[in-house]
Amino acid sequence: MSDQFEVQAELREDMGKGASRRLRRHADKIPAIIYGGDKEAQPLTLVRKDIEKSLENEAFYSHVLAINVGGDVQKAILKDLQRHPAKNTVMHADFMRVDDKVAIKVHVPIHFLNEESCHGVKMEGGMIQHQETDIEVSCLPGDIPEYIEVDMLNVVTGQIVHLSEIQLPEGVTSVALALGEDHDLAIASVIAPKGSADEDEEELEAAPEADEEDTEEGDSED
Numbered sequence: 001m002s003d004q005f006e007v008q009a010e011l012r013e014d015m016g017k018g019a020s021r022r023l024r025r026h027a028d029k030i031p032a033i034i035y036g037g038d039k040e041a042q043p044l045t046l047v048r049k050d051i052e053k054s055l056e057n058e059a060f061y062s063h064v065l066a067i068n069v070g071g072d073v074q075k076a077i078l079k080d081l082q083r084h085p086a087k088n089t090v091m092h093a094d095f096m097r098v099d100d101k102v103a104i105k106v107h108v109p110i111h112f113l114n115e116e117s118c119h120g121v122k123m124e125g126g127m128i129q130h131q132e133t134d135i136e137v138s139c140l141p142g143d144i145p146e147y148i149e150v151d152m153l154n155v156v157t158g159q160i161v162h163l164s165e166i167q168l169p170e171g172v173t174s175v176a177l178a179l180g181e182d183h184d185l186a187i188a189s190v191i192a193p194k195g196s197a198d199e200d201e202e203e204l205e206a207a208p209e210a211d212e213e214d215t216e217e218g219d220s221e222d
Helices: 017-026 048-055 197-221
Strands: 005-011 029-035 042-047 065-069 072-083 090-097 104-113 127-130 134-139 148-151 160-162 186-191
Touching: 005 048, 029 048, 042 048, 042 065, 048 090, 104 127
Parallel strands: 005 065, 029 090, 104 148
Antiparallel strands: 005 042, 029 042, 065 072, 072 090, 104 134, 127 186, 160 186
């Protein structure tokens, strides 16, 4: 995968919480950092409107980025993002340098396909639930997929789609599955609608048992 995003950054010399607050309030910029590889960590300054525009593109979160620090272009991925708890504006960004020959772990978003035509929804009136919205994978930086597709077309009511059922691109492996079968996560499922025939049947089956218990209790009291 080639670099498709370039982030313009400046080295940040004024450090500390007070400096970061002044940066956000008066210069409309945000603090950031780039670390990893064979270089020391470098504190950076980013233009807020530029980084927030880039974040509107889903691919920005999983692509290899070109971080241009005063002419020194460094390959990195977005590793962490801090937002204001109320305003949701970006407060701080962490970038991790990458090496083309060294595998990295990254979260890749899931794209669910054919949800409206899903068998469990269209034919059985069920409802799709998403247990996960992204998958953590391990691969070389050049193999990072922009997204991973999960086809819901033939999923029936009551069925759960697990991580092991998803086909990942060549060279990409699941971090969770590498830990063993116990980590085969549920990705999505189709649940039955409320008041379905199955639920009504269960209630009817349970009702006679309750009546029998009440009868037995009444006999014992007599």
